[in-house]
Amino acid sequence: MIILERTNSENPDFISLVKLLDKFLAITDGEDHAFYDQFNKIDKIKYVVVGYEDQKAVSCGAIKAYNDNTMEVKRMFTLSEARGKGIATKVLKELEQWTTELGYQRCILETGIRQHEAIRLYQKNEYKLIPNYGQYEGVEESKCFEKLMITETTSL
16 A cells, blocks of 8 residues: 655655665766756755655655746655556655645656656656756756646636
8 A cells, every 4th residue: 555645855764765866866867967966955845745655665756846836846756666556656646736735836847868767757647848947958968847737716
């Protein structure tokens, strides 16, 4: 059974998963890792989701405010042995739900061109490729995505 826990960046399971993510990215990013690493600090992230399978932390993700209507998805990771089970999608959906609960209308994110599994995850979950934003403008090794959050409106 998969359990999702909303927490923050002080959660020890989140910290452990992020350390594994950073090791993975150091290999896949190669010489570009130092550039990306500077944008991936986890101190003071208020909105973190950790996914547990059989009481073991196997997946995580976070959101942080990018501007007044946009959250940025950060630090998505799933242990290799837990991949292919839909856990990352559940974490991502929980982050999207949290985004709408907080009153934001859009999620954006950046991933590297070598992160094929991540790109497939975001495309499968209806994220659309957008021009690179912020610090990723002009960075050929980055792909940026967005998803507009659908909020229910009532008509009178």
